[in-house]
Structure formats: C-alpha cells, structure tokens
Amino acid sequence: MLSASNRTIIRDTLPAVGGAIGEITPIFYQRMFAAHPELQRDLFNRGNQAQGDQQRALAGAIAAYATLLVSENEAAPSDLLNRIAHKHASLGIAEDQYPIVHKYLFEAIVEVLGDAITPDVAAAWDEVYWQLAGDLIKIEKRLYAEAGTDPEHVWHPVVVRRRMQESPDTVSFVLASPDGSALPAARPGQYISVACTLADGARQIRQYSLTRAPRPHEWGISVKAIPAAESGDSDAIPAGEVSNHLHHNVFEGDQLLVSPPFGDLTLDDGDAPLLLISAGIGSTPIIGMLHYLVRTGSTREVVVLHADRSPARHAHRQELKELVDQLAGGSLRRWYEDLGVHPASDELLAGLVDLDGVPIPDGAIVYLCGPLPFMESVRRGLLARGVPASKINYEVFGPDKWLAAA
Structure with missing residues (x-):
C-alpha cells in the first residue's frame, strides 16, 4: 500500500x-x-x-x-x-x-x-x-x-505428431513429449508459449490457446498465418513472422520449444450457464473449453456464438458444431459476413453478431475472445442486455490494450 x-x-x-x-x-x-x-x-x-x-x-x-x-x-x-x-x-x-x-x-x-x-x-x-x-x-x-518450474527452466521440447489444415490460413498441430511422457496439466482456456528461432537468429515467442488436452500425453494448438502489415519500410518487422514461420517450416516429426500452460482465462467449474462468444481464430480457447465440457459430461446450459468471414474461412467449423451437439444443454449460432449459397436460418445468420435476438441465460458467465473491436462491441451489447461486467471474461493475445479501459 x-x-x-x-x-x-x-x-x-x-x-x-x-x-x-x-x-x-x-x-x-x-x-x-x-x-x-x-x-x-x-x-x-x-x-x-x-x-x-x-x-x-x-x-x-x-x-x-x-x-x-x-x-x-x-x-x-x-x-x-x-x-x-x-x-x-x-x-x-x-x-x-x-x-x-x-x-x-x-x-x-x-x-x-x-x-x-x-x-x-x-x-x-x-x-x-x-x-x-x-x-x-x-x-x-x-x-x-x-507449474513445477522456474524462469531458467520454462522451456521444454515437444514433437509435432500431426499437422492439419483447418482453413485456408489456419493449421493445427498435435504436440507430444518426445519420449511420450505426460505433459504438464492444463486448465480449459489456458495457453502455451511457443519459442521459435527465426532465419535471422532471433528467438521470438508467441502464445497459442490449447484447443484440446484430452489425454496427458497430447496438446493441440491452432495457428493462423498473419499477413505482414503493409509498409514502405523494407526493414519493418512483419506482424506475422512467427505464425508464418510455423506455417512454412513446421511439420510432423519437428520439435518446438514450449512453456507449461498459463493464462487466467479459465473455465468456471460451477454449474452456472455459460455464454461462449468468439470471432475468427478467437474460437481456439472456446474449442478447448468445449472439449472439456464434453469430456466431463457437463449438463450445463451452454450458448455458443461465433462470427467469421465465411464458412470456408472458419477454422474448426465442423469441430465446433460437433462439440456443441454433444452437449445436452448446448446451442450454437454462427454469423458469417459471406454466407455464400447457404440459406440463413435461426442458427446460421448473415452479417455481424447481433445479440438482440439471442436468449441470454440468467446468471450466465461469459467468455469472450476475438479481435479487439469485436470484443468491445459485444461487451457493450452484453452490458446493454443487463449482463454484469463482473460476469464478462475475455482473452487478448498480444499486448492487452483493453484491460485498463474495460
């Protein structure tokens, strides 16, 4: 004090x-x-x-x-x-x-x-x-x-067991210990850091949500390739240098250096209803939470809302639907800026997320992840619907420019 x-x-x-x-x-x-x-x-x-x-x-x-x-x-x-x-x-x-x-x-x-x-x-x-x-x-x-570690021993190797294309710009990796031993325990919603040595010798670190940790011997992460920001400066550092490095260079059998799981956005273990809202690659911590809910046989009411550019660009699209379908109290609504030839319905909508027609369960705990403008807009909508600010939890990857103003 x-x-x-x-x-x-x-x-x-x-x-x-x-x-x-x-x-x-x-x-x-x-x-x-x-x-x-x-x-x-x-x-x-x-x-x-x-x-x-x-x-x-x-x-x-x-x-x-x-x-x-x-x-x-x-x-x-x-x-x-x-x-x-x-x-x-x-x-x-x-x-x-x-x-x-x-x-x-x-x-x-x-x-x-x-x-x-x-x-x-x-x-x-x-x-x-x-x-x-x-x-x-x-x-x-x-x-x-x-985590059973210290600053000098945070990093340990994992090997890529599987690599899968989730959308045109997103790949997922299944990671395991090289010797098959158990990985550190993770709570649903947490992330790991991945350290990559780039072509110029720099070691750059990024965080990726664990999309699944179904067994103690495997983790899943998904990486969206971020295009370099346009700049007239030929020496400018590209915004997506690590994501593009992983896309271009990391395949089955390759090793990565990773941290134990960390992150304070973790799923509440009570029985209150859940409102899980994401956009784009922000679905990754939500996917991790849904895997946990399915694995534990949860009977909680779980309302899942997701926004994306189009069905083709929606990473984990089918996985998201299948997970929600396995929950006794699950429901899903998706918004796409471009629906293509798909007809709109109560669960498949065109445009941006609109909370006006969404039934929000009483006492729901909200988890929110996506681009900052999206989260700001959704948070305002939730507050207008009477959801207490204390019930709205969010995840930001990269510098958190919102927390001070939230």
Whole structure:
C-alpha cells in the first residue's frame, strides 16, 4: 500500500504523468533495447514493437495500476496483475529483469517531464513501480511453483505428431513429449508459449490457446498465418513472422520449444450457464473449453456464438458444431459476413453478431475472445442486455490494450 504522502503526490501528478506516458514508453523501449538488444531479439514481440502496440499496452497498464492505487472505491488491481503475471511466466520473466525496466523507464520519465519530476515526485512514482513489480514477482513465483518450474527452466521440447489444415490460413498441430511422457496439466482456456528461432537468429515467442488436452500425453494448438502489415519500410518487422514461420517450416516429426500452460482465462467449474462468444481464430480457447465440457459430461446450459468471414474461412467449423451437439444443454449460432449459397436460418445468420435476438441465460458467465473491436462491441451489447461486467471474461493475445479501459 502506498504511503499517505506518496498517495497524494501520485493523485496530483497522475494527470501529467498519465498524459505523457504515451510519449515516455517509446523512449523507454528505445533506450532499453539499445542497451540490451537481446531483449528485443529474444524476448519481446518484434511485430508489436514495430506497430507500437506494446508501448500503448504498457502505458495503459501503468496508468491503470496507479489509478487503482489512489482510488478510494476501486477494487485491488488483481485482474490487471494476474493477466500480466501469467504472460510473464509464460515468457520466463525473471525477478532480476525488473531493475532493468526500472532504470530505463525512469530515465525516460525524467527526459520527458524534466523539472516537473522533483525528488518527492520521483520517490512517489518509484514506490508505485516497485509495488507493481513486487506484486507481479509474488504472483509469478506462485505460478512458477504451481507449474513445477522456474524462469531458467520454462522451456521444454515437444514433437509435432500431426499437422492439419483447418482453413485456408489456419493449421493445427498435435504436440507430444518426445519420449511420450505426460505433459504438464492444463486448465480449459489456458495457453502455451511457443519459442521459435527465426532465419535471422532471433528467438521470438508467441502464445497459442490449447484447443484440446484430452489425454496427458497430447496438446493441440491452432495457428493462423498473419499477413505482414503493409509498409514502405523494407526493414519493418512483419506482424506475422512467427505464425508464418510455423506455417512454412513446421511439420510432423519437428520439435518446438514450449512453456507449461498459463493464462487466467479459465473455465468456471460451477454449474452456472455459460455464454461462449468468439470471432475468427478467437474460437481456439472456446474449442478447448468445449472439449472439456464434453469430456466431463457437463449438463450445463451452454450458448455458443461465433462470427467469421465465411464458412470456408472458419477454422474448426465442423469441430465446433460437433462439440456443441454433444452437449445436452448446448446451442450454437454462427454469423458469417459471406454466407455464400447457404440459406440463413435461426442458427446460421448473415452479417455481424447481433445479440438482440439471442436468449441470454440468467446468471450466465461469459467468455469472450476475438479481435479487439469485436470484443468491445459485444461487451457493450452484453452490458446493454443487463449482463454484469463482473460476469464478462475475455482473452487478448498480444499486448492487452483493453484491460485498463474495460
């Protein structure tokens, strides 16, 4: 908890620091990567850095954390901390990396705000940073312990047993231990990190939901190839460099380095109704949850909504339908921007997701995954239908630019 004097300073300076944080974070990353190029090459997502997504996410997280610390009536920032800590654990972040971030972040703050950063202001924001770091380190230590690992031993090899084409731009991989031993246990909705060594020698890491873990010896993931963002800069880092690497180079018998399962978006084990909503490749954690519900013989009411460009581009289309059909309380509605020759029906609709005609069960717990604009729109629709914000859970892959504003 912040000291009373520093709480006042943070509250008074939050508008200035928060207003400048978007200018501070690019300078911070530039300085840190200049001094530690291995962090950009082997840890941080180069595509997100090139697009500025990581900077905006960090800015939002810092501002949100500081705001919650000084707010009298706000709940503790547990959602923010858990989301970041799970991501950090899946990357193998170590405690000794926090002082590196501190050094270059505060150099950037001083550079941008200049004389406004008095010794008292610097000390107050220093306390915010180390409280945030301490909270994250505590959670990360617990996550590593629960996974039976530590930052130095996060990565272990798996072998690709099967590769399947799920749609024109999506492939799925079935992974197993090279020696056939059991893989770490996973909860429905969690993801693993995959570390790939690319052609230029960089090790880049991405997260992929476990679409299935039916037996302790196999995992399933699906990877959508992300086309490179158009740019006039020939040196620009392509947004989909890892997904395209996996599509072009990884086949049966190849090995990958992966983390244990992490992720705080996990299926509630109670008996409340479920509303599972996805778009595009956002269906992957939903597929994992449905496999679990089918495997455990769940009798819960489960309403599944999915949106996609067309049936042909819908990865796991048939699998989704078959899983819902196996649930006693399951129902499915799909929206496609292009239905082709398929006639519309109550369960197959043209256009974008429209919640107005969807019966939402009382007390339903919502799980939401897809592109950010899609989730923002659906969340507004759910709130308008009277669904409490506390019942709406979501997954974002890449920097989480929404949590601070959600």
